[in-house]
Amino acid sequence: MSASHLELDLVERPFTDRGTRLLVTAGPGPADGLRVARAEYETPLAETTDLTGLLVHGADGRPLPVVSATPVEVAFAGGVSLLFADPATLVITGHGARASWRLPDGTGRTLALDGCHVLAGPPGEWSAPAVRAASEARWADWFARMPAVRPDLAERARMAWWTLAVNLLPIAGREGLVPSKYGYVGVWNWDALFHAVALRHGDPALARDQILLFLDHQLPDGRLPDVVHEHGVLADTTDLPRADHARLAQHVGTANGARPERAPVPVTKPPLAAWAVWKVHETDPDVPFLAAVYPRLVRAHAWWFAASDPDGDGLPEYLHPYSSGLDDSPVWDYGPRAEPPDLNSYLVLEADRLADIAGALGRPAEAARWRERAAAHARLLVARRWDGTRFTTLAAGAPVPVRTALDLMPLFTGRLPAGVAAALERTLRSPAYWGERPVPTVAFDDPAFDPEAMWRGPVWLNVNYLLAEGLQRSGFPDTAAELRERTVAMVRDAGGLYEYWNPLTGARAPRATSGFGWSAALFLDLARMVG
Template sequence: MLTLDLVERPFTDRGSRLLVMARSDGLWIARAAYETELAETTVLTGLRIHGSSGEELPVTAASPTEVTFAGGVSLMFADPDTLVLAGSDARATWTTAVGESCALDLDGCHVLIGPAGGSWLEAEVRSAAEERWRLWADRLPPVRADLRERALMAWWTLHVNLLSIDGSEGVVPSKYGYVGLWNWDSVFHALALRHADPDLARAQLDAFLNHQLPDGQLPDVVHDRGVLAETSDLPRSDHERLAQHVGSARGAGLPTAPLPVPVTKPPLMAWAVWKIHQVSPDRAYLARVYPKLVAAQRWWFTGSDPDGDGLPEYLHPYSSGLDDSPVWDFGSSGALPCLASYLVVQYHCLAEIALALDFADQAAVWRAEATDLLARFIRLRWSGTRFTTVVGGRPVPVRTPMELMPLFTGRLPAEIAQRLHADLLSPEFWADRPVPTVAFTDPAFEPEAMWRGPVWLNVNYLLIEGLSRSGFPEAAADLRERTLSMVRDGGGLYEYWNPLTGRRAGRATPGFGWSSALFVDLACSAEAAP
């Protein structure tokens, strides 16, 4: 049975913005909101339960269905907006967000938070909560016995991170501030959901395809108040943080462009659509999204290639997904080797989709485009020993696994693929818990700092697939096993991990969506492996 610690794993429910957490003065309840600290959305604090003699009744357990106190008192979700306390001969006390002291005598099932006047029966509320969780838990795909406990935690995380955003249900990265749908995250969330609910997996992608801009660009974020698709949409706090960080090494600073800069995420949408289709074919869906995927692919070459060399660039650090990578210390836009790699794979996925739709001529065009792009990328960026990262028009010295990401294409010349494979398995990137987001040997390596050293599961996941595509199955299996072991033994589902300790790094957010999703998907592939 999954237990919640009410710290990293709060008591919450699918569709609910409410989080119940433990503090020294009792339970604390806050409401999750986009780009807002929970301290700013406090609903109540100091929730305590007292027995008939005035003694405090401590929390004895917390599960996905209820928080239980000594004396038979329970806290449960009657619906996403309604928390109830159930019990008898007890008294609840708390303080509201405005400092008002409140009390409630328990002699049945009472609304603590939610619409006034509700009538709830304890047995019915508990039964409904248990059924909601059971129906979801039973859909966890098969995983090895040693991975099941962490996989169940990951599956619960995906369950409770499902919220209504812009009128559709999507997995938010975390209810700790990340309350919206991020483009890259939603792609990875869909990979796990495809095993249990392909329609829900497709809905994660539709959230962005349905908000595609007229020129083909896909937005970065879909949130309660709209979308984030350019720098003018960024919250003020993001501008301030980037001004302190980006370009710091060379004094480049943020661009002072007269027009807003597009903000998106790396192009993996067609790849995700095709992976879902392979598990659950839906030709009608392919027909509906194919034109959108084509437009999104073309946008990178028409709207994100400022020097016209045929190798698109990330025009903003956020578009890379690698927000705080030290490569951005050298400027605020650039071409990382991962981008061309993703675009090559996207072309091949478009070809597969075109063939499924009986568009053989278009499939041939996409395959030719993929071949041309890969050849151009090798000609312009392969130094003979590594793929170069170009930021601000100049190669940068920082070594990151993004220069290994061309393995993801599965179509490199053998000698180049062998060199990248050797680099990955060298002391620069390989250890008990690979792969650091900056090489272990690089002066910029910081094991606790976001994107400056910690392990991120999406990077490992893409490299695992890349190793398999490129003919290195043993290395792929080894990296998968090391990644699964790190998460299994590391204490939780974090945003990122310290590669030296295998524990939560720095300010990494707990209960993180894509870490949960990719752990489940990798655990599924480990179960299926011979």
């Protein structure tokens, strides 16, 4: 697949490359030129700008417009181009033209173009034909690895596969896939697992590296950190950026007297590492890899029961909103600790995947014990949280009235009694959740529903992906197929790979970032599966 078949708009899709922190984006209007900025952890591009107002002028002094922008180059009229010579170096090439721009302090610069010049990066000599040929070859190789999808999904799939490449950066000694170069410049635990799901089709070794980034930084107690970034790891609330403390205090700081900014609390992400490991193994079997990670996965699983079950009822809970991955969900309006049904559903499935891994390693007795644990934990979840109508969410020991898509996640286990599973499938297909663009993260008819507020109503691809897998596992293949189909259609028609979508309109929610890694990854995997 040619890289020239993907056009970059230089707004949602900047000109950038695998391994580079440099991004080229357009100004508000044609006369504003282009901006070059650097992607940094938790920092807006406005604070990392290298230059602004980049314009190219022809021999007659008139500005030359950008005629195309692809992963390979930004091409101006008159034969002028921007190219990445290497991850640290952006060059501008051309003859008989002049480039002008402003530095962050407002100082103007001009450059008469006569060959290949470094625009951003260390000084050096570069050959424009060689740089272009290397870029074309690099992108041709990447797109050749893209999973096959049906024709109507191909354009969005190319965008998704490109997104996964450009979000790759050197992180902690490995190549890590960041969620977005627009601020999310670190590797988040949950995101890494979803990224691995797609990368396994084109580069299984790279998929395994996303998982290893967190297993490399496993804490002594077995917990996996929340984030690995260029400055270290985020593993408890003492590591949070200051702005996050203020936001959390505002959001949950007064609920039930909670003061989350006062005492350190462990921060991680939902347990799906064994699930991701097994998906990669199914695509590209690697028993030595399983043997290396299995003990660490066992320790990570044990942490939830040893350290994240403060009431000792056998059903772990999230000790902090960030550990859920759903930090803006209305379940946190009732306190900074909560136990929605998704967590224990994941733990059931993780036990089953650990059984698969133990079996592949030739340990049948261990595999049998894991199967027993999975079955027992599923029974406990049903016995203590199924009220005959729904799975309840607890906060501060009391049921939370808000109805969320997490209520349906026990389907993910594939171990529910038939009547309970059927009731959840009926609920999913009811008007509360089943619209043209399911699944809202809060029920359409719940008072807390907000179609544009992060986890308070918008559609997230990871929720849909996990529910579709759960429906398949629980004996509802037709509903699973329809959910996949409606999900890929929403993404196809919306114009981009966003963090989340308005379930009423199918459009990008205003505060959702673009070029989002797990949306790209899970769209690709869903697109593979639809007929």
